[in-house]
Amino acid sequence: MPSLSDKLKSLGVKVGASEIQPKAAGKTRPPLEELLGGRWISTRRGEAFVVEQVFSTEYRHGVVPIHMTTPLDTLAAWARDERLSSLELSQFAFLDTETSGLSGGTGTYAFMVGVGRFVAVANGEMEFHLSIFFMQDPAEEPALLEALADFLAPCASLVTFNGKAFDAPLLRTRYALNSIPCPFDGFSHIDLLPLARRLWRDRLPSRALKYLEEHIMSAPRTSEEVPGYEIPWLYFDFLRTGDAAPLKGVFYHNAMDVVAMAGLLNLTAQMLSDPHGSELEHGLDVIALARLFEDLNRWEDAALLYERGLKTVLPEADFGRAIQRLSALQRRRGDLSTAVRLWEQAAAEGHIFAHVELAKYYEHSRRDPAAALEWTLAAVQHVENAELPPYIRKHWLDELERRLARLQAKIGKSA
Numbered sequence: 001m002p003s004l005s006d007k008l009k010s011l012g013v014k015v016g017a018s019e020i021q022p023k024a025a026g027k028t029r030p031p032l033e034e035l036l037g038g039r040w041i042s043t044r045r046g047e048a049f050v051v052e053q054v055f056s057t058e059y060r061h062g063v064v065p066i067h068m069t070t071p072l073d074t075l076a077a078w079a080r081d082e083r084l085s086s087l088e089l090s091q092f093a094f095l096d097t098e099t100s101g102l103s104g105g106t107g108t109y110a111f112m113v114g115v116g117r118f119v120a121v122a123n124g125e126m127e128f129h130l131s132i133f134f135m136q137d138p139a140e141e142p143a144l145l146e147a148l149a150d151f152l153a154p155c156a157s158l159v160t161f162n163g164k165a166f167d168a169p170l171l172r173t174r175y176a177l178n179s180i181p182c183p184f185d186g187f188s189h190i191d192l193l194p195l196a197r198r199l200w201r202d203r204l205p206s207r208a209l210k211y212l213e214e215h216i217m218s219a220p221r222t223s224e225e226v227p228g229y230e231i232p233w234l235y236f237d238f239l240r241t242g243d244a245a246p247l248k249g250v251f252y253h254n255a256m257d258v259v260a261m262a263g264l265l266n267l268t269a270q271m272l273s274d275p276h277g278s279e280l281e282h283g284l285d286v287i288a289l290a291r292l293f294e295d296l297n298r299w300e301d302a303a304l305l306y307e308r309g310l311k312t313v314l315p316e317a318d319f320g321r322a323i324q325r326l327s328a329l330q331r332r333r334g335d336l337s338t339a340v341r342l343w344e345q346a347a348a349e350g351h352i353f354a355h356v357e358l359a360k361y362y363e364h365s366r367r368d369p370a371a372a373l374e375w376t377l378a379a380v381q382h383v384e385n386a387e388l389p390p391y392i393r394k395h396w397l398d399e400l401e402r403r404l405a406r407l408q409a410k411i412g413k414s415a
Contacts, residue, residue, distance in 0.1 A: 032136060035244050036251060043150065045142035045180075048133055051251055055128040061263035062219025066128055067118070068265060074272035077296055078195065083188045084157060089118045089126060093155040093184075094265075096257040097167045098231050098250060110170055111135050111235050113148050114254040116262060117155055128262060132254055134247075137239070142178045145171075149183035157188035159261055161209045164191040192264050198292055199268065202318060203284040213260045217267065224252040275301055276308075283312030287322045294325065299333055320351045327357060336365065347378075352386070352396055355379035359403060369410040376403050 033039055038051035057067050068089055076084035098112035116130040131151055135144045148171075160167050168189065175182040196207045204215060213219040226234065226249035234246050271278045271289060280286050290305035306326035314322065323346040330339040340361060346354035355375050363372035383396045 030244075032134075032244055036134075036248065038132075038134070041147060043143045043146035045146045045178075046140065048140065048143040048147035049136060050147060051132045051134065053130045053255060055130065055259065057125045057127065059128065061259055062213065062217035064217045064219070064263040064267050066259060066262035066266060067126055068262075068269060070266065070269040070273045072269055072273075074296070075190070075195075075269050078272065078292065079188075079190055081188050084190065087157055087188070090120065090154060091156040092159055092265075093117050093152050093157065093187075094159045094258050094261045095163060095167060096160065096254055096261070097170060098235070098254055099170065100232050100235060108170060109135075109138060109141065110144075110167075110174060111138075112250065112254055113144065113171070114258040115148065115151055116258045117151070128259070130255060130258055132251055134251075136244075141174065142180065145175055145178055145180050149180065152183045155184075155187070157190065158184055159190045159192065159265055161196075161257070161261055161264075162191065162193040164189060190265065192261060192268070195268055196264070199271070199285065199288050202288055203282055209257060209260055209264075212264060213256070217260070217263055219260070219263070221256055222252070224249050225256070226250060226253055228253070275305055283309045283314045284318060286312065287314070287318065290322075291325065294329060299329060303329055303333070316349070319349065320346060320353065323351065324353050327354075336361075347375075350382060350386075352379055352382050355382060356399070356403075359407075363403075363407065363410075369407050369414070373404070373407045373411065376400055376407060380404070 032049055036051050038049055040047045040049055055066065059066055071085065072087075073085045076082050094116045096114045097110040098114075100109045100111060101107070112132060112134045114130065114132040116128055118126040119129045121127050133144045133147050133151075135141055158168065168184070172182050172185075193207065196212060200207055200212070200216070204211065210221060210225075213221065231250050231253065234250055238244055238247055271280070272292075275289050275293065278289075280289070286305055286309035290302045290309060293299075293305060294302035303326065306322055306329070310319065310322055310326070323342050327339040327342040327346070330336070330342065340358070343354040343357045343361070347358060355378050359372045359375040359379065361372075362368045362375060380397070380400050383393060383400065386393075388396075
């Protein structure tokens with residue numbers, strides 16, 4: 001795979017100080033400090049450029065505060081990392097990279113790394129300090145990595161969005177290639193993308209961070225935003241021309257990604273910590289939360305959330321799946337009367353599975369094959385009247401025909 005240097009050379013970009021030609025008269029451009037509002041900091045491997053912002057305790061990303069006061073016990077259970085429940089807020093680092101490509105590997109550079117953490121100030125409040133480290137030349141990579149390591153020194157956990165699959169492995173590779181110890185080895189790691197998929201995949205067409213900002217946090221981005229797919233080429237153009245003005249949108253994009261992760265962690269932590277008190281407006285969100293608690297073996301919480309979600313207006317298919325999961329959950333809990341009530345409710349809505357479950361109930365629990373036969377015949381009628389794909393129709397009819405034959409034999413024997 002071609003390295004970044006090879007890509008740049010193919011575009012006519014000169015890499016390294018030895019190949020930089022003197023700028024023509026009248027072509028000088030404002031320095032990065034003036035154009036982007038950053039500064040140069042000294043590291044063990046040279047100087048690194050950083051742009052910094054501070055967000056107060058009161059800052060909200062859209063409608064969501066980024067300052068988190070919620071315990072992380074349930075989120076730690078979901079992430080299967082109990083260390084998260086004992087960490088201080090100041091020990092979490094929110095990290096996002098902008099890279100020279102999306103393929104990863106040794107030929108991909110992280111030319112920009114945005115990272116934020118909470119810092120206690122004099123009055124005891126916590127400010128969110130955001131630093132965006134940027135390399136104006138690939139030769140500055142060791143300094144950028146050292147500066148990032150210094151920023152992460154007080155931290156013990158990473159928070160990313162798809163970072164387990166992309167950002168963290170990429171940075172580990174860059175640290176290894178530069179013979180610098182990786183500063184986040186041994187950290188806890190919360191990747192918010194899998195959690196977002198669990199909570200919103202049934203309701204939202206996209207779980208991209210920008211989409212969640214707009215539709216979950218009510219924080220649409222401004223006209224400064226640039227699409228992610230353009231970012232590598234904007235960096236290549238900067239290396240070729242030296243014009244940093246188009247990179248302002250890249251800095252904005254990176255900053256919003258980092259701040260959005262802080263808001264999203266706070267929001268999801270609240271949902272998981274207090275699921276019954278959370279002000280969820282959409283039934284599908286409640287059902288998704290119920291499934292998550294069911295998977296955590298928090299069956300009482302899951303049952304209450306399923307019942308709450310079923311009181312809302314749900315698409316027919318989602319209603320059926322929710323009833324099915326709740327009835328199965330109640331049966332596992334030994335609450336058969338509630339399961340029967342739920343099956344009867346679903347059967348009244350025309351759901352085939354509920355007819356089958358009631359047939360099983362009357363056949364095996366109530367020892368009433370006649371009632372079981374009635375529910376089975378009703379199920380057959382629903383299958384024949386429903387517009388089902390052929391394979392689903394065959395599945396139901398095969399099962400129901402076997403059940404009919406068995407029930408008719410039982411009734412005949414009894415007679």
